[in-house]
Amino acid sequence: MRIRTELERILSAAVDDIWGDLVPEDFQVTVSGSDNLEFGDLSCQSPLKLARIVHDNPRKIASMIVDSIKKKLPGISGISVDGPGFINFTLSLPYLVSVSGMLASGGLKSLLPDIGNGRKALVEYVSSNPTGPLTVGHCRQAVLGESISSLLEATGWEVSREYYFNDTGxxxxxxxxxxxxxxxxxxxxxxxxxxxxxxxxxxxxxxxxxxxxxxxxxxxxxxxxxxxxxxxxxxxxxxxxxxxxxxxxxxxxFAESELIPDAVRSTIDKLSSIEIDGKSLVYPDNDEAGKLWLRFTSLGRPSDRVIVRDSGMYTYRMPDIAYHIDKFSRGYDLMIDVFGADHLDTSKDVTAALEILLGSLAVSDRLRIIIHQFVTLVREGRKIKMSTRAGKFVTLRELIRDVGSVDVTKYLFLTRAEAHMDFDLDLARKESNENPVYYVQYAHARISGIMRTAKDAGISLPEEHAALSADLLDGEHERELMRLLELIPSRTAAAAEACEPHRLTEILADLATGFHRFYQYKRIVDTENPDASSARLMLCEACRRSISDLLEILGIDAPERM
RNA sequence: GCGCCCGUAGCUCAGCUGGAUAGAGCAGCGGACUUCUAAUCCGCAGGCCACAGGUUCGAAUCCUGUCGGGCGUACCA
Structure with a gap:
C-alpha cells in the first residue's frame, strides 16, 4: 500500500522537476497494479496523459521520467518503459516477502490504511417498516449494508449501524x-x-x-x-x-415516534422561514385548509410535494427530513444511507431539503446515499411479482432455507448494487452446491489442514519474518502468490472507499485460485527442508489470514475443516 | 411522456472510476489422485462488450441517439 503512494510521490517530483509549471497543479501521477505479469507488478500510465499536456511523445516522456530518477527506489527491483508509454515496475523479492510476512503475522488489518482514523460513521440500512417479515429484497440490502459497515470498520471508521422505521403513519x-x-x-x-x-x-x-x-x-x-x-x-x-x-x-x-415531539414541526418552521426568489418554501394548499406543500421546484426538484395533509398528518418525506437533521446533529463525520431503487426520488427530495437547511457542502461531504436495484425473483422460468400488502412475497427466511446456506445466500447477493439482479429460486439450490464461496472456504480449510500437518511434523512459522531469507521463496509460484497477496490491501481499501463490498468476492476468488495453484505445484511441508517449509508455511498463513479476514468483513464463516 | 439504473460467453456475474491480447464460476469437451483434503489443478471451446454515431494517441468504460428490461413519476413508506 505504502509503496504506491511513495512511488507516486517520487514520480510526481520528477515530473515537477522536468516540466515545472507546464503541468497543472491538480495533475495526479498514479501507480496501480498491473493486470498482466509480463508488464511488471505495478504500472504508471501517467506519461500517456502527460503527452497531451506537454505535447510530446509519451514514450519519450516516460523515458525522461525514468532517467531522472537517480535514487534506487525502495522495494523495486526493475523499471522499464513499455508499450505506448507505460512505466512498469517490478517489486523486489525481499519486499514481497516482507509484505507476506506482515499479512501472516498481523493479518489484513495491519496493512489496511487508516482511512477513517477514528472518525464516526453511521450506516442506515434495511429500515423496513414493521409490517411483516423481511423479504428477499431486504436481503440484498441487509447484506450490502452490513458488509459496507464492516468494510468501513476495517479501514478505521467507528461505525454505528442504525435501522430507522416509521411507526406513526x-x-x-x-x-x-x-x-x-x-x-x-x-x-x-x-x-x-x-x-x-x-x-x-x-x-x-x-x-x-x-x-x-x-x-x-x-x-x-x-x-x-x-x-x-x-x-x-x-x-x-x-x-x-x-x-x-x-x-x-x-x-x-430508531423509531419515528422517538423523534423529539416537535422535531418535525420545527423543521417545517425552519423551511417556512426560507424564501427563494421571494417565495416561501412552504405554502398552503389552495383548497384544503391545513394542507401544506413544500416548494421542491425551487430546490431544483421536478415537482412540489405535500408535506402535511389536511388531516394534519405528515407525509413520509417530512419525518425523513427531520430524522436526517437528527442524524446530522449527532455529529457523525459520515452518514451512509442504503436504499432500494424505489427510494431514489424521495431521497433526492430529502437531500435537497437538507442542503437548504444545513448547507450543501455539509451535506455532500457527510451524507452518502447508496441506491441498490431490485432483485427479480424467477421461479419455474417466470418472474414473480411480490406484494407485502397482499401477503404475496418470498421471505428472507424462506430464501435462506431454499438456498440451504447462509454463507451462500450472502455470497449470491454480493453483486454490484446498481445492477439489477435476477435470482432464480430453482437454480438456487443447485448453484448453492457449486457456489464459489465453497471454493474460497475450501482454500481456508486446506491451509488449516496444512497447519495441522506442519505442527505434527514439528515445523512452525518463522519466528521473525524480517529475518527470513528471501531466497527460500524465489520460485515463480511463490512469487506469483506473493504478488497476489501484495495487492490485497490496496484492493480492499479501494473497495472500502467506493463502498463496494462485492469487490471482496473477486479478491477472495483470486486469492483462492492463487493458493490452490500454489498447493498443486509445491509441497509445503517437507521435513527434509525445514527452513524452506517454514518459509512456505508463512505464505500459506498469509493466505489463510487474508481469506479469513476478508470473509469476516463479509460476515461469512471461514471453516478449518470441510 | 419525463427522471434514474441496467443491457459483457449458453447461464450467473467481474472488469480497479479512459489504457497494453475482454475475465471468473457454472454448464460442455479432454487430461491429472501411492504424495499436506480431487469441494482441487491443467488444457480446449465459447464474445461485433444491445445497436448507431461522436470525443482522442486509446472506449466495455465518457457524450448523444435508438432498441430492450427494471424502478420511480402518491396526500403509501
Whole structure:
C-alpha cells in the first residue's frame, strides 16, 4: 500500500522537476497494479496523459521520467518503459516477502490504511417498516449494508449501524386494523380487512396470540392502540430474528415516534422561514385548509410535494427530513444511507431539503446515499411479482432455507448494487452446491489442514519474518502468490472507499485460485527442508489470514475443516 | 411522456472510476489422485462488450441517439 503512494510521490517530483509549471497543479501521477505479469507488478500510465499536456511523445516522456530518477527506489527491483508509454515496475523479492510476512503475522488489518482514523460513521440500512417479515429484497440490502459497515470498520471508521422505521403513519394504522379484523375472526366474527391492508398469514397468527393473551374483549373501536402496538412489537420481533439469521445486529432501532415531539414541526418552521426568489418554501394548499406543500421546484426538484395533509398528518418525506437533521446533529463525520431503487426520488427530495437547511457542502461531504436495484425473483422460468400488502412475497427466511446456506445466500447477493439482479429460486439450490464461496472456504480449510500437518511434523512459522531469507521463496509460484497477496490491501481499501463490498468476492476468488495453484505445484511441508517449509508455511498463513479476514468483513464463516 | 439504473460467453456475474491480447464460476469437451483434503489443478471451446454515431494517441468504460428490461413519476413508506 505504502509503496504506491511513495512511488507516486517520487514520480510526481520528477515530473515537477522536468516540466515545472507546464503541468497543472491538480495533475495526479498514479501507480496501480498491473493486470498482466509480463508488464511488471505495478504500472504508471501517467506519461500517456502527460503527452497531451506537454505535447510530446509519451514514450519519450516516460523515458525522461525514468532517467531522472537517480535514487534506487525502495522495494523495486526493475523499471522499464513499455508499450505506448507505460512505466512498469517490478517489486523486489525481499519486499514481497516482507509484505507476506506482515499479512501472516498481523493479518489484513495491519496493512489496511487508516482511512477513517477514528472518525464516526453511521450506516442506515434495511429500515423496513414493521409490517411483516423481511423479504428477499431486504436481503440484498441487509447484506450490502452490513458488509459496507464492516468494510468501513476495517479501514478505521467507528461505525454505528442504525435501522430507522416509521411507526406513526397510515401504514401502522392499516396494520393494526388488519390485525383487529383477524382477531375478530378468531371468535367467528366477520372480518373485513381494510383497503390497502395486510393479508399475510402471520397476521392471523398474531391474532390468535393476542386472543390468548388478552381474551376476546378487544375491538378496533375501543383499543386501536392496543392492536397497533401489539402488531408493531410482533413485527419488530420477526424482523430482528430474520436479521439474526444473517448475523446482523443493529446498534440502534430508531423509531419515528422517538423523534423529539416537535422535531418535525420545527423543521417545517425552519423551511417556512426560507424564501427563494421571494417565495416561501412552504405554502398552503389552495383548497384544503391545513394542507401544506413544500416548494421542491425551487430546490431544483421536478415537482412540489405535500408535506402535511389536511388531516394534519405528515407525509413520509417530512419525518425523513427531520430524522436526517437528527442524524446530522449527532455529529457523525459520515452518514451512509442504503436504499432500494424505489427510494431514489424521495431521497433526492430529502437531500435537497437538507442542503437548504444545513448547507450543501455539509451535506455532500457527510451524507452518502447508496441506491441498490431490485432483485427479480424467477421461479419455474417466470418472474414473480411480490406484494407485502397482499401477503404475496418470498421471505428472507424462506430464501435462506431454499438456498440451504447462509454463507451462500450472502455470497449470491454480493453483486454490484446498481445492477439489477435476477435470482432464480430453482437454480438456487443447485448453484448453492457449486457456489464459489465453497471454493474460497475450501482454500481456508486446506491451509488449516496444512497447519495441522506442519505442527505434527514439528515445523512452525518463522519466528521473525524480517529475518527470513528471501531466497527460500524465489520460485515463480511463490512469487506469483506473493504478488497476489501484495495487492490485497490496496484492493480492499479501494473497495472500502467506493463502498463496494462485492469487490471482496473477486479478491477472495483470486486469492483462492492463487493458493490452490500454489498447493498443486509445491509441497509445503517437507521435513527434509525445514527452513524452506517454514518459509512456505508463512505464505500459506498469509493466505489463510487474508481469506479469513476478508470473509469476516463479509460476515461469512471461514471453516478449518470441510 | 419525463427522471434514474441496467443491457459483457449458453447461464450467473467481474472488469480497479479512459489504457497494453475482454475475465471468473457454472454448464460442455479432454487430461491429472501411492504424495499436506480431487469441494482441487491443467488444457480446449465459447464474445461485433444491445445497436448507431461522436470525443482522442486509446472506449466495455465518457457524450448523444435508438432498441430492450427494471424502478420511480402518491396526500403509501
Amino acid at each position: 397510515r401504514q401502522m394504522t392499516l396494520l393494526g386494523m388488519s390485525l383487529a379484523a383477524r382477531y375478530k375472526a378468531v371468535d367467528g366474527g366477520s372480518a373485513e380487512i381494510p383497503d390497502g391492508g395486510y393479508h399475510g398469514d402471520y397476521i392471523t397468527e398474531w391474532a390468535h396470540e393476542l386472543r390468548d393473551e388478552q381474551g376476546s374483549g378487544l375491538s378496533w373501536e375501543n383499543s386501536s392502540t392496543e392492536f397497533i402496538t401489539f402488531a408493531r412489537e410482533r413485527a419488530i420481533g420477526i424482523i430482528k430474528s430474520d436479521l439474526s439469521l444473517l448475523n446482523i445486529e443493529f446498534d440502534r432501532y
